[in-house]
Amino acid sequence: MTTRDATELFSEWALKNRDEGMESGHANSVNEMLNIAIPMLVGPFSAIDVGCGNGWVCRKLQSNDNCSKVVGIDGSIEMITKAKQKGGEFHLAKLPEWAPSQKFDLIHSMEFLYYLKDPLEMLKIFFNEWLNDKGVLIAGVDHYLENVESHDWPESLNVHMTTLSEEQWRQGMVDAGFTDVETRRVGLKLGFVGTLAISGRKP
Ligand SMILES: C[S@@+](CC[C@H](N)C(=O)[O-])C[C@H]1O[C@@H](n2cnc3c(N)ncnc32)[C@H](O)[C@@H]1O
Numbered sequence: 001m002t003t004r005d006a007t008e009l010f011s012e013w014a015l016k017n018r019d020e021g022m023e024s025g026h027a028n029s030v031n032e033m034l035n036i037a038i039p040m041l042v043g044p045f046s047a048i049d050v051g052c053g054n055g056w057v058c059r060k061l062q063s064n065d066n067c068s069k070v071v072g073i074d075g076s077i078e079m080i081t082k083a084k085q086k087g088g089e090f091h092l093a094k095l096p097e098w099a100p101s102q103k104f105d106l107i108h109s110m111e112f113l114y115y116l117k118d119p120l121e122m123l124k125i126f127f128n129e130w131l132n133d134k135g136v137l138i139a140g141v142d143h144y145l146e147n148v149e150s151h152d153w154p155e156s157l158n159v160h161m162t163t164l165s166e167e168q169w170r171q172g173m174v175d176a177g178f179t180d181v182e183t184r185r186v187g188l189k190l191g192f193v194g195t196l197a198i199s200g201r202k203p
Contacts, residue, residue, distance in 0.1 A: 003160045006115040007075035007094065010053070014078035019054040026110050029140050029187030029195035030057055036184070036199055037106060037138040044068040045105035048130070051075075051112025055083030055090055061108070062088065073098065096122050100130060107137040110195075114143045114161045120172035127176040131202045137178065140186065140195040144169070147193050166196055173200045 013019060034057075038045075044066050049057045052072030061070045074080050075094040083090040091098075096116060107126050113119040126137055143150040145165035154161040164172070166183050173181040178200030185194030 003154070004158050006159045007077075009157060009159055010074075010076040011078035014054065014076060014082055019079060019082060022053055022111070023056045026140075026187075026195075028189075029142075029197070030060075030108075030110050032186035033108070033110070033138045033140050033195075033197050033199075034060070036182075036186075036197065037108065037136050038064065038066075040136045040180070040199075040201060041066070041105055042134070046070070046102075046132075047106040047108060048073065048100065048104045050095065050107060050109040051115070052083060052090065053079050055079075055086055055088055057108060057110065058083070058088050058090070059086065061106075071100070071104075073100075096125060099125075103130060103132045103135070105132050105135045107131055107135070107139075109139045111140060111142055113139050114141050114164070115159065116162065117160065119162050119164070120168070120175070123172050123176040123178075127178060127202055133202055135202045136199065137173075137202075138197060138199045140197050141169070142195050144196045147196070149193070169196065169198045173198060176200075177202070179203050 046069040049072045052074045055072045058070045058072040061067045072090045073093040080092045170183045181200040186197045188194040
């Protein structure tokens, strides 16, 4: 059986208001991720949230006094429709094909990268084409090799997921050119090994 496109699945979820469950379910991990990434930036910063869902992280970033601009992108039409209704700059954009017309100081993504066939190639594109010098990337993934509980997600959702280990993510960041590369577990709670948060800086 062929897998379905992740963006179609998430459009269905948006129509059933399951974006709200992701917003509350991912909040602890994202708060920790932003607390890691924002102090790595100096002065006012522009930001993009990749795979932004209903846009909740963009609205959170907008409330930061140092955030001069924030853009959200997602390949799901229903997610982007919801995001736009709540206000802000959002684009319907399918990766890896889409490219922004400007570079950013912060690239954030939560629970998005592993839906791509080649997420490590996307890290290189982020580094070379999307990020300003001294910019920071922070990405969170809950589907990864060490999270055994997540191994059946591709089959149960019938969606492609690329399963990488913590070390493969770390090496992928280094190979893309990032410095100060760190991988950490965030959003830890009973019965959950944590979101793997991957961060690094463009020199
Ligand atoms: C698990 S949801 C996470 C949404 C949001 N980051 C959050 O934490 O609530 C993954 C999102 O990635 C989007 N997505 C998946 N594959 C994509 C692709 N190839 N291009 C753009 N967006 C994609 C989906 O439409 C979905 O909204």
